[in-house]
Amino acid sequence: MTTTKYNIEKDVRYMQLLSQSFPTIADASTEIINLEAILNLPKGTEHFLADLHGEYEAFQHVLKNASGNIKRKVNELFGNELREIEKKELCTLIYYPEQKLELVKSAEKDINDWYHITLHRLVKVCRDVSSKYTRSKVRKSLPSDFSYIIEELLHEHTEDIDKTAYVNVIVDTIISTGRADDFIIALANVIQRLSIDQLHILGDVYDRGPGAHIIMDTLDKYHSWDIQWGNHDILWMGAFAGNDACMCNVIRMSLRYGNLATLEEGYGINMVPLATFAMETYKDDPCTEFVPKVEKNDKIDEKTRYLTAQMHKAISIIQFKTEAQLYEKHSEWEMKDRELFKNIDYENGICTIDGHEYEMVSNNFPTINPKHPIALTEEENLLLKKLRHSFSVSEKLHKHINTLLGHGCMYAVYNSNLLFHASVPLNEDGTLKEVEIYGKKYNGKELMQNTGMMIRTAFQVDSDSDEKDYAIDYFLYLWCGKDSPLFNKSKMATFERYFLKDEGTYKEEKGNYFKLRDNEDVCDRILDAFEVKGVNRHIINGHVPVHVMNGENPIKANGKLMVIDGGFSKAYHNETGIAGYTLVYHSRGFQLVQHAPFTSAADAIKKGTDIRSTTMIVEMSSHRMLVEDTDKGDELRTQIEDLKELLYTYRHGFIKEKRN
Incomplete structure (x- = not known):
């Protein structure tokens, strides 16, 4: 190795710091030998999971086996x-x-x-x-x-x-x-x-299933893991940050699936004020369209079912109002067309969208003033204040949000694999689309980086107040904005599904990423934009369930892209035909493990039942990959070079050995 005097003088301060860990030539030499040996060990096994959606028993079992x-x-x-x-x-x-x-x-x-x-x-x-x-x-x-x-x-x-x-x-x-x-x-x-050497979670720990908080507790203790935030994680982060619309969405989702365990048992969120408000406000309303979606095996009595439906409707109405208020505040989001309470003929039960009139399923809105349809009533404002307080004082939720921030980001690159939850916004021709954040436009890698920075701004005590307020508001756009990398659809048709009879209005047109992701050139363009190197490089994401039962292949773009949302959530089992994927990347290549539904931990213990899994070889390496072939190998080679430079400084007297 050639080391110039200039380099030594330039780096002498760093060398002095390094010498504290390796105070002698023998220490530095031993570490070089150790690191060189590690480079020749087989690559550690990485596991990739996505869209867990609170299914904690299945998740924990997959980790255990x-x-x-x-x-x-x-x-x-x-x-x-x-x-x-x-x-x-x-x-x-x-x-x-x-x-x-x-x-x-x-x-x-x-x-x-x-x-x-x-x-x-x-x-x-x-x-x-x-x-x-x-x-x-x-x-x-x-x-x-x-x-x-x-x-x-x-x-x-x-x-x-x-x-x-x-x-x-x-x-x-x-x-x-x-x-x-x-x-x-x-x-x-x-x-x-x-x-499992490294666990990658590609978003959506939260919503639908009963144990997101248990999954977070499990991850909190796990030895090595990372997460790329999903839209449902962002929703909970927004709720904790103080975004009322996100908070209402979180509660609505829990009620929709008849699951209050994470809210009440996991985080101690008090639902009594909402129940009291709902029983009084909607006491004469059958709330038919708000009956919770529960599994046949999940027993729920009629009284609880009705109360859940009332609470579900109450929070949904407040949600649509608070969302509309943010759309008014942020005209740059171009989402005022989603203020649908303004489009209703309350006398005749008709909603007009894009010039078309649609008959409504029901027309009972006791808290809406037709002249000011997105204004909250005094009672609704008081309820929001109580709910907001309950979220803000939950110590466990605070801890878990900090865990998401500490281990998470919008995207990551590991060993030539680009990981993100949902999408990278694209134009129709497959080029990277510019999206505005706080007055500036970004695309591709810069968009993901600045989105991540904006998310973190919402939780920083010393942030500029205007920027922090925007950051808190921006959680809603990330949840349902058409150019959000976590949503990327024409609209979120929640309102239409609840209130309009015409199912044609329920359609959510997917963004260009989802239309073009099977194109190898488009995937290469995205990989180039994120500076992903390597001969065998890939995009790995989840978000959209793969319909295996309809013959859909999770491997796309000639192997460049892998979609690993196989429907962990029970709500998706009938839709996907399976119960989730694990992508395994070991020293010999990639394998996609397809899981059948998991019964329960109790069955696994008593009967020895395991998750029935089918393994599909995705890509095998021509040689067994070693640590030297990975990002860790690059780090170790840099450390070796630094240690060799330290040896040079010792042997040429720039730094003295520190012998005992």
């Missing part, structure tokens, strides 16, 4: 050595160790013998999943209580005659000291953790 990878490992390791029932039992133990141990201990006659056999099997699985990592990385993933023992077992084999007794005594002592249960739980958790 590593999208079927742990089951595959068990089959490979034990083959015909174990019966199918034994392999299934071993997998269930790895997924749900605490619960499975209770069942085993209540039924097993010789528990010590079972412990002995099971511990050896678990160590074998753990050894396999840890084989692509350095000892240092494996050590960091081990629980402190058992770190030394697990490390010893992972690197000693009973096949080694000289070590057989040593290994067996370790296992026997674990059992005799009463630590077998804790040790099994620790091993199972290590296997789960090492099976």
Whole structure:
């Protein structure tokens, strides 16, 4: 390596900082050797998931079974050595160790013998999943209580005659000291953790399903993950930031699917004021069009169903009013045509859109003044104030929004893959479309970056007040604006679906991205705009469910684009025909794992049922990818160069070694 005196003098301050971590030539040399070795390890396994929509049990199970990878490992390791029932039992133990141990201990006659056999099997699985990592990385993933023992077992084999007794005594002592249960739980958790190196969530943790808050709790503790915000995540972020229209949408969505668990149980949002207001205001209204959409298995009594419908209508009316007020305030959004309360003939129950008259399903609007249809009543204003307070003081919601901000962004580039939730706005000819944000126009990468900055502005205490106010308002545009990268449709036809009989008005025309995304040239143009390098580069996103049952292929543009929204949410199962995708990117290439519906964690524990998954090979590499082929490899090579420069400064006296 050639290092000039000029470079050394220029970088001497940085070298002095680096020398604090590597105070001697020996320290720097050892780290170079370590990093060079890491470059030649197999690439870590990345998992990509999108549109979880509160389906926490299915999500947690997919993490526990590593999208079927742990089951595959068990089959490979034990083959015909174990019966199918034994392999299934071993997998269930790895997924749900605490619960499975209770069942085993209540039924097993010789528990010590079972412990002995099971511990050896678990160590074998753990050894396999840890084989692509350095000892240092494996050590960091081990629980402190058992770190030394697990490390010893992972690197000693009973096949080694000289070590057989040593290994067996370790296992026997674990059992005799009463630590077998804790040790099994620790091993199972290590296997789960090492099976997925990096988890990518491509948006939409929230809405529809019952446990978005549980998913966020799970992610909060997860070892390595990132998220590209989805439109439903943005809605919740906007609600917490103080956007009334977003808050109303969040509540409306929860009521629409008969699911208040995340709001009430997860975040402690008080729904009593809304219930009181709704019962009084709509006491004589059947609210037929607002009956919640619930699964057949979800039992809900008639009284609760009716109250939910009343609350649903009450918050929807307030939502349309608050949205219209923002459309009035921001004429640059060009969304005044969505102020549909202004288009209603309240005497005859007719709504006029684009010069066409449409008959309304119902015409009972006790809180609307036809002369000022988007004005809130005094009672509605008071209700909003109470709801706004409830959102703002929720500590858990505050924590989860900070988690989304800390781990999230509008887009990301990982290992030649461009990740975003929904779209990149395009013109009809496939060129990048300019979109205005706070008086300036951006497209492509700049649009995504400035959108992300605007989102963060809404939560910054020291932000310019005008810009912060705009940022808070802008959450609504991101939710339903026609040029929003998170929506990208002609309109959100929520009003039409509730109130108009003509189903032709329900159509939401998709933006140009969705029309052109199967065009390889268009995908290449987007990848170029985001400066994504590499021979095998891809766009990966979700947002629009893939209709597998209708023959739609999630792989588009000759493999350049992968759409991985397979319908995790139960609300989509009948529409997609499946229950979600996981895209797995390991050292040998891409595999798309297609999931069947998950019954429940209880069934998985008691019956050993697993998510039935089908794996489709998307793209295989001509050689096994190593760490040196990844973004991490680029980082390590930079570190190696810096360390070599540090060696130069030591050996030529620019910096003195700090020996003890």
